[in-house]
Amino acid sequence: MSEREIQAAIDEIADALHTGASLDDLTGRLVAYSAQHGRADDARVRALLNREVPEDIREWESRHGTGTAVEPLIVRANRDLKMEARICVPLIHRGVRTGLLYVIDPLVEEHPDRVAATVDIIRVQVDLLAAVLYEMASPHLDERHQREVEFFAACQGEPAALASVAAWAGLRSTLSLRLAVSIFTTGSDVTEVSETQAAQVRLASQQTVSRYPSVIAGAVQDTHSVVLLRPDNEANAALHLHQRLASASGAGRPGDNRRERLYTGVAENLRSADELPEAYRRAVIAAQTAAVEPESGTIASWETIGPYRLIATRMRTDGTVSDLLESLIGADTTGDLVGTLEVFYDKGDNVQAVADTLHLHRTSLYYRINKIRDILGVDPLNGATRLELHLALKARRWNRRPRI
The missing domain is CATH 3.30.450.40 (GAF domain)
Structure with missing residues (x-):
């Protein structure tokens, strides 16, 4: 025209x-x-x-x-x-x-x-x-759009798309790439994002991803983006991209009262296009973990999410995972006991660190642990009981993850 x-x-x-x-x-x-x-x-x-x-x-x-x-x-x-x-x-x-x-x-x-x-x-x-x-x-916008569609299809495991991406992205086994997935949410479920918010996030992500030098390929959906990052451009490319996306999309920062949040998951050591589907799955799980696990921060890698690798891929968490935990939850009307136990486990029995995190006196902390022991009838700090409860607490968190 x-x-x-x-x-x-x-x-x-x-x-x-x-x-x-x-x-x-x-x-x-x-x-x-x-x-x-x-x-x-x-x-x-x-x-x-x-x-x-x-x-x-x-x-x-x-x-x-x-x-x-x-x-x-x-x-x-x-x-x-x-x-x-x-x-x-x-x-x-x-x-x-x-x-x-x-x-x-x-x-x-x-x-x-x-x-x-x-x-x-x-x-x-x-x-x-x-x-x-x-x-x-730009005469290249149509090509960019087509490549975005192909890249996301490759992440879904479509054979033709995998072959095409391998060709135009120049993927070869001598490289070790990173795949990053960023999820935008206003609550525990990305379906809470309104159409207007989704459009704003998509536009902000499009502009950020298309201009970021470390990006080899990227695809932006309404509630999340996925990008393939160069291995040699900058050491903290995933972190820097997360920060730019968070700023562009208007996501809140830890400690403020905004409900909008951006969480990023990273899968590393990707060496061929055939590994894209598995890397995408792992990066999504890492991003979901960041959304539910405060210990991970707002960006997490597959290699560092610990029990969530097992929970997400090997466990069914749609029912009762632990009768012990269910009995504690039933008796804990305020939620203080459950929260205390999880922090205690996470801090590796470092009583002072737990007390500082919960803003409790050490005496109050010991009182809560003894009360948990009385409710359960077993020692929550002992071997197999501890392992069961800690894993069940993480599975409980996993059930709150944003779905995409």
């Missing part, structure tokens, strides 16, 4: 809405505007004269979320900038943000329902412009 046809689409939008409309790319460059249709405020005139959005106007628009928006939103009026209220419509094609359409509407602040009505009227033109800007952005 030519620039003349883009202009025609913008003019159709302006005609249909009887107001001014303009199209910006993601760098702030003005792509097209409705020169002969509707109104244009002083802020938009400045952009027209410069052929790009002035910095103060971009900053105001960004305050309203235009930098990461995946759904239409309202940009409020600003008298100082001589800027009327407007509707911002993100243009998205194949999960990639390609530009921003702005429609001036002085009434939208008082009547926010006008947003949905406006988008319904111009939906055809919006979809068309999104696809056009996608095609104009």
Whole structure:
């Protein structure tokens, strides 16, 4: 599609809405505007004269979320900038943000329902412009999309995809690669992520993965991403990628009160495309472990998740794993005893470390252990009983993992 046809689409939008409309790319460059249709405020005139959005106007628009928006939103009026209220419509094609359409509407602040009505009227033109800007952005986008699809299919074990990825990714046995899976969740289950959040995470992940130099191949789904990392680019590539993804997706950090979280699992020593399905399975398990096990932090590797390797691959955890643990849970009305026992096991009987973690006096800690002993009728710190209870506590955590 030519620039003349883009202009025609913008003019159709302006005609249909009887107001001014303009199209910006993601760098702030003005792509097209409705020169002969509707109104244009002083802020938009400045952009027209410069052929790009002035910095103060971009900053105001960004305050309203235009930098990461995946759904239409309202940009409020600003008298100082001589800027009327407007509707911002993100243009998205194949999960990639390609530009921003702005429609001036002085009434939208008082009547926010006008947003949905406006988008319904111009939906055809919006979809068309999104696809056009996608095609104009880079001749390699289609190839990148196809490779993403093939890579994820290879992680699922499809033979044709495995062969194709091996060819274009240049995988050879002399390399030792890392596969990282990052899961975004707002609770114990990724199904709690709303459609809007999923779209925002996908877009943030797409932009991060596509620009990260250590990535050989990547695939971004609505609630998780999977990437194949070079072995020789940087020692902490998985950690750095996790940090970038967390920042771009707006995930909370340990200690804050945000529910959104990003967890990453890593599988290492991958040497051929045939190992992709197993590496993907292991990286998913490691990411799920990070989501339920505080001891692991927000990023975990398959090699370091200990009992969860056994629990995830060898145990059925959908029923009662341990009668002993069930009896303790039944008698523990506050949950303090169960929590104390797990921390005690995790800290290797280091009484001071347990007391510090739980903010308890050592005397209170000994009291709880004795109370657990009385409830169970056996010593929870003794051999086989300890092993059973510790494994059952981890299996209980595993049942809370986010499913993907």
